[in-house]
Amino acid sequence: MLINCAAYQNGRKLADISVSEIHLYIHEPDCFVWVALKDPEPTELNAMQKEFGLHVLAVEDARHGHQRPKIEEYGKSLFVVLQIIEPTDGELAVGELAIFVGGNYVLSVRSRAARGSTDVRDRCEKEPDHGAAAPGYVLYALMDAVVDRYFPVLDALETQLENIEERVFANQTTRVNVEDLYELKRKLMIVKHAAEPLLDATARLFGGRVPQLCTGLQEYFRDVYDHLLRLNQSIDSERDMVTTAISVNLALITIQENEVMKRLAAYAALVAVPTMIGGVYGMNFEHMPELNWEYGYPVALGAMAVIDAYLFYRFRKAKWL
């Protein structure tokens, strides 16, 4: 589905154009065309491939989807794949943004993702002097937007961890906590898969031999790189904390088991002692002097009560009850 198709010159938007007009603009000097597709049909991609002369392997990748994030050079053009992560119904949906960038075009192909890049377009059009004149800056703006949207996702996961921690330490060592920790680790994996491969790839856009499209924009790509580094660091420590939380949870469960066992044992003792005394005086010996005492029975009951009271006191003191 075609979302947008516009021509830009010297940092200013010339016009929204139709696909058939693309070839009129892309050979003008200092002019480039920015096309945005969403879940495109194969025919739409093929049309773009011919228009911009895209490499067959890159178009394959965009068509198939489910790529890992990467930045590949094909001659003087770049092919970038980013993963878009959108929280949907408590799950993380993973979509894709494939970007083809050449000297006079930007083609972005969004797949399986709800939220588009209108804000990026607005931002680029509002900053004509900043270098919005060039496809490289558009690439930066798109990458920056995708990466910035990872942060709220990660923040939400961090809040989840804090909630679980709270529940764990509030003595609620339930089955649900363990499931949630596992689920959390799985989600962190998803974000990691989106962010980590980009790190090395982005590093090549500002250090060493920089692709021609990105020259003069190194400081911008370094900024994206810096955000990715921060993301990765946060993901790694959160994963570490999740692992620690799982083993801490196990320790707490075992402690609780210990406490329950002690409580049970204490109650068992309180019941067992009267039963034993009852058993003793239930014996049928002929000569059991206590049985004939007038106060034998209340004394026996009293003994039961006193022993249990004493045990209760001891168990309380030892924190078993």
Add this chain to the structure above:
Amino acid sequence: MLINCAAYQNGRKLADISVSEIHLYIHEPDCFVWVALKDPEPTELNAMQKEFGLHVLAVEDARHGHQRPKIEEYGKSLFVVLQIIEPTDGELAVGELAIFVGGNYVLSVRSRAARGSTDVRDRCEKEPDHGAAAPGYVLYALMDAVVDRYFPVLDALETQLENIEERVFANQTTRVNVEDLYELKRKLMIVKHAAEPLLDATARLFGGRVPQLCTGLQEYFRDVYDHLLRLNQSIDSERDMVTTAISVNLALITIQENEVMKRLAAYAALVAVPTMIGGVYGMNFEHMPELNWEYGYPVALGAMAVIDAYLFYRFRKAKWL
């Protein structure tokens, strides 16, 4: 066993030829011979060694089998070993594809694997303009096919993990889950051993100094490399999740133990209290006024019932029952 032997020129298949005709074609310009063997006899390999002048160590490796995946240069020719993974009866069978590539020949030796490379031959013959003219492209096509067949294997393992997860969280903390997780980890190891060593090896086919056979095909080998990277990443996170699942499973078992213990204790209490009361009134004291009461017995029974009912209510509230 000879599977196939054909001569190609300028991307077109000239003819299926016999082994004895090989020397007629291999010195023609722009011509190469593609021989496919399956579980070959030593004599067959020796014949090929003489025909194509293969290095003694490479032929040794192909003969012995059970090599780790690798790509080695012997002068201007390449020797590639790939592992073929085929799921058989719930196990992963590991076969081997050894490929010798020179300027005018491709020799592929398949061992201990059922599925052949007919599809690769078809694909190469259908794409004459793409560079099917050269042994390097055939190498790419063979590698691409082997690597692509790892994906369904890994997908099956991922489905297995999901099934185990479901069972684990559905409160079925059985012995079988633990065994299955262990088994899964072992299988992931097998896929890892096939994919990981190829990663570094493949990287040398498109970056830095590229072997002459692969020049002009770098983008294709980078594509294989990219698939391998994706595989490795998936394997690593799945292994991580398996490890986490094992410890999560342990936590759940301990929680279950806890719950069972509480339930048992609750039932024990329900039985112990009447036993104790019975013990008390089973004592043989002469002066036990309750024994002579007309309603002593029903009152005692009632006390048992009331206390048990109360305990039952408390245990229910505390979720022990």
Add this chain to the structure above:
Amino acid sequence: MLINCAAYQNGRKLADISVSEIHLYIHEPDCFVWVALKDPEPTELNAMQKEFGLHVLAVEDARHGHQRPKIEEYGKSLFVVLQIIEPTDGELAVGELAIFVGGNYVLSVRSRAARGSTDVRDRCEKEPDHGAAAPGYVLYALMDAVVDRYFPVLDALETQLENIEERVFANQTTRVNVEDLYELKRKLMIVKHAAEPLLDATARLFGGRVPQLCTGLQEYFRDVYDHLLRLNQSIDSERDMVTTAISVNLALITIQENEVMKRLAAYAALVAVPTMIGGVYGMNFEHMPELNWEYGYPVALGAMAVIDAYLFYRFRKAKWL
């Protein structure tokens, strides 16, 4: 909020100046201006940006805060972000010190941190011959001060670990220890996040191509680097010990569970044996010779006592009681 604004020439302080006078000093030869802000208003930062020609991305970072520690070159100037860690009410508060350094200015922006850099200013002014003449030395002094303040924080965490260890091994395998170990790991993470990223960044200030501002000061920056290395090593081993302590704690809890179970079982046995004997002699058979013995009852009681005494002796010997 403006904390300080002063002009320096040849290592001597010329005067405290107002912001509006900065442009008078900054073009003098061998003269530089040192401005310190604290939690600045956007307008203050904008004024500084214009005064010193700061890069827009760097100013953005300083404004937004919550950056990871880093050292970035913008042309001939440096932008440094450090994290300030201050223990507050048992928590570690993380503030920030952003430093812009150019040939003739140092601008330090402190955010969310209580303790300032007066001591650094004093130190720089007292060492005019040491190279206090240059912004690079001021940068060193600021970095050195921030890094040196990490050590007492880490020392406090080490003391906490020792306290927990002591409690754990003193047989107090309580819930609190587990919580404290978890909390400790979280705090170590915070210090790690402050120190680790600086390591690589600082290495670029004395090895390889050194920014012009830092030439001649390599030995000083290597000293900061050395402190950071020491910090990182300590953090890593402490994190390792915390993880070990958690699993050691689990082992101790399980041992304790074992001991409690044995003790309980021993007491249960002491009660169960008399109950059993009582049950036997409580049977109503007509022909039970013991019942008619004159000393039947005392003998039965004696048997109970003897058996229990023997069991008690055995349990003591086996260390169950």
Add this chain to the structure above:
Amino acid sequence: MLINCAAYQNGRKLADISVSEIHLYIHEPDCFVWVALKDPEPTELNAMQKEFGLHVLAVEDARHGHQRPKIEEYGKSLFVVLQIIEPTDGELAVGELAIFVGGNYVLSVRSRAARGSTDVRDRCEKEPDHGAAAPGYVLYALMDAVVDRYFPVLDALETQLENIEERVFANQTTRVNVEDLYELKRKLMIVKHAAEPLLDATARLFGGRVPQLCTGLQEYFRDVYDHLLRLNQSIDSERDMVTTAISVNLALITIQENEVMKRLAAYAALVAVPTMIGGVYGMNFEHMPELNWEYGYPVALGAMAVIDAYLFYRFRKAKWL
């Protein structure tokens, strides 16, 4: 102890010579001397040092033994230390093979190892055309032989792991399994210590700047390297599996504990219910109508039997029994 001392020229063995004749051969063109010592006396080593001009540090290392595997260049000669692993009485005995190689000599010093290198000598003498003419090829043949002998050792350890796995999953979660897994890990460590350090060392014999002695033999040393890589990979995954097996074993033990606990509780219930009923009808109330019923006793026994049968049925269904 002198094992062997022979002179070779142009790939052919000239003669077995005595130590005192060495100096006669070692200056002949294309001639080299191959001396093999076993657990040598200091005097023997000193004699060799003088004969071949060996470096003092290398001779020290050979004398002291217990070195880690390494390959060191001393000028134009090489000093190689390999560890020989021999299974003895269920233990792995670690011996050593120190090899000094120069342009005209090979000196191999075997220590604390039973099996010698006769097969290597035979192999070298049978392949005169292959480059057996040179000390470098002898070095390759010795290294190849030592490394190849690691494989059966590792295979035996893998078989051990499989045996333990089988026992673990066959419900035999005994103390012995845990001990065996620990022991296995220790032995894997021993093999790792022999193989891992050789990896980097061997890499320097065929890649980058190659020592003069090894030029022309790169493909042979790459083959040794490839074997070492395979070994290391196997060791690493086996170590990983051992660790997993230990935690899987713990999970199985806990599951078993759970099952035993349930079975015990079920039997306890079957005994507790009749005891309770017995207790109730053992009470001495005057007015207990059931006691006077003619069929009171059989009804009570029947109630016990029915309740126990019902419980038994429930426990069976719940798989507790």
Add this chain to the structure above:
Amino acid sequence: MLINCAAYQNGRKLADISVSEIHLYIHEPDCFVWVALKDPEPTELNAMQKEFGLHVLAVEDARHGHQRPKIEEYGKSLFVVLQIIEPTDGELAVGELAIFVGGNYVLSVRSRAARGSTDVRDRCEKEPDHGAAAPGYVLYALMDAVVDRYFPVLDALETQLENIEERVFANQTTRVNVEDLYELKRKLMIVKHAAEPLLDATARLFGGRVPQLCTGLQEYFRDVYDHLLRLNQSIDSERDMVTTAISVNLALITIQENEVMKRLAAYAALVAVPTMIGGVYGMNFEHMPELNWEYGYPVALGAMAVIDAYLFYRFRKAKWL
């Protein structure tokens, strides 16, 4: 405290000199002064700083102590910090040896360590031809001595691990074992902190650009490096084994728990069955034919004995008793 101060020329000791005579010798050709201090006063260090022109940061480090091991170049001189580890009362005391080396001086500053370097001095003076003529060789000898003293420390720790292993597998899963394993890990950390940082530092003394002081001595420093590698490898595998031992210990504790639980349950059953039978025949039904049988009582007792004997046999067979 001054320990030693001597002048050397061409590998021979000229004389023990006083501090005030240093300046007389230090400008002689081929002459160098070797000063050894122990826990020096600030004034002593200041005197040395002036005498040899030491860098202020290096002297600071020596004064403060508690540095991580490192080797730093200050112009043409080297500053080396080594940690001295001495076992004291079951603890590892960490001292320091700071060494300043220049073209004509060696200054070694020992802190918080009992054992000195007299043996190093003797060794150097006995090997005049070996290069004892130069400060670089003295540096080597000092480093070699410190590193060699790590080995007995590590050996002692290995023996400790073996002792703990033995106790663990001898069924003594006590609290003390866990504590000792933790303690052992902490000590391994201390040795690691001493040895690991030296590894990279020492590598720079013989590979790549070598400091002028060390030229011609590369093989000696490589030897130190090799010892350090061996140390690090041993430390790493021992740490791994300690971690494994902790989890193996946990598994053994849980197995023991299991065994104790079974034994307890078995004994409980032996007591519970007679109690149940006693309860049944303690019922007060009028019509209980068994009660009137002449041999009712012995039969009941017999039943108890037979059932218990059978249970005992079953428990024995199942290894519960």
